[in-house]
Amino acid sequence: MTSIPVLLADVMGGHRLTQQEATRLLEARGRDVLRTVSAADEMRERKVGDTVTYVRNQNLHVTNICKNLCGFCGFGRKATDEGAYCHDKAGIQAQARLAHERKVTEICLLSGVHPAFTLDTFVDLIHWVHEAASGVHVHAFSPDEVAHAAKRGDISTTEVIARLREEGLGTIQGTAAEILVDSIREVICPRKVPTADWVRIIKEAHNLGLRSTATIMYGSYETPADQAEHLGLLRVIQDETGGFTELVTLPYVHTNTPIYQQGIARAGPTGRGDLLMLAVSRLFLDNFTNIQVAWGKVGLKMTQLALLSGANDLAGTMFTDDVTGDAGASGSDYLDPEEMDRIVTDLGRKLRQRTTLYELL
Ligand code: SF4
Secondary structure: OOOHHHHHHHHHOOOOOOHHHHHHHHOOOOHHHHHHHHHHHHHHHHHHOOEEEEEOEEEEEOEOEOOOOOOOOOOOEOOOOOOOOEOOHHHHHHHHHHHHHOOOOEEEEEOOOOOOOOHHHHHHHHHHHHHHOOOOEEEEOOHHHHHHHHHHHOOOHHHHHHHHHHOOOOEEOOOOOOOOOHHHHHHHOOOOOOHHHHHHHHHHHHHOOOOEEEEEEEOOOOOHHHHHHHHHHHHHHHHHHOOEEEEEEEEOOOOOOHHHHOOOOOOOOOHHHHHHHHHHHHHHOOOOOOEEEOHHHHOHHHHHHHOOOOOOEEEEOOOOOHHHHHHOOOOOOOOOHHHHHHHHHHOOOEEEEEOOOOOEO
16 A cells, blocks of 8 residues: 555645545544645645635624534524524624624625525525625525525525525535535434535536535544545536635534534544644645635634645634534634734735635735
8 A cells, every 4th residue: 555655745746636545644643644734735835825815704693593403513493492593684784784894895694594494585684784784795505505495485496596696695605515425414414405415506506606615514423434525526516617615624513512412423523633634625625726724613723733734714704603602612703813914924924815706805
């Protein structure tokens, strides 16, 4: 079997990693971890140079009432549960106005999949946000939400996507992907769309001119081979459509989530797991330009190490994130660009503000 140093030399020479090889790298131990991280850092430098980007954005919470009640989530609730909420127009627009005052360029809708929501609800949300925060880019709705709206309206998912685009949606969320392996989805998110539907809907969005993020939620129940299979699917989609703006790596935050409390899932990824996920993503996803670290989930010091492991994007200022907070993380609400600049400059790199579509501002 090829040693990891030889495999890394092959990748740096232009070899496209197979899923089996990606699995081996995700399983690296000892100095092979640092070798993999170092190769990814060099690959990052070749591809995007020393610029580290962020977007000035704000999460806007719509509802935590959710039909899915995924086992890895501490945010979603039944309508009758304590703490369940669903904001009305006034509540949504108050958050959007605040975001506008904070000069954000992107508003990201963060929401459960409310069983009563329809396509018209989604259209209302887009309009309400634009009314209160004109000119802002609305980043919203996962393939699972698109599937839900299509089912409720007895229309196709392409009709849903086309209407959302017409009504002002800027980009679609590549969330609800979690791990795109059905045997894992059956355990961690059995009510979400199966893998084939997620892939079909995201491709439909790309083909209709709506770009999206790609995400991976790792460190709960899946194996390194499952992670590699997930990355493999993303790479195939990107080869076909070129519609992904970036990979967002989302470590599982375990504390207040059912599958951890039931002893099914492990306690999230380790630091080694976080760095290898970023590094292998950078090396395996040769058709992605941007690899993003989720500072709200890994903490600021690990975020800085992530920037040495293949990542080039710090996501957004956020201002609020109840999804991560409810799952048990702290310090996940707001990151001041001055603080971003401190960790970026400390590495000898340069921080730049970007738009959702990675235009530098
Ligand atoms: S992860 Fe999303 S879809 Fe699943 S329960 Fe939480 S809010 Fe609902």
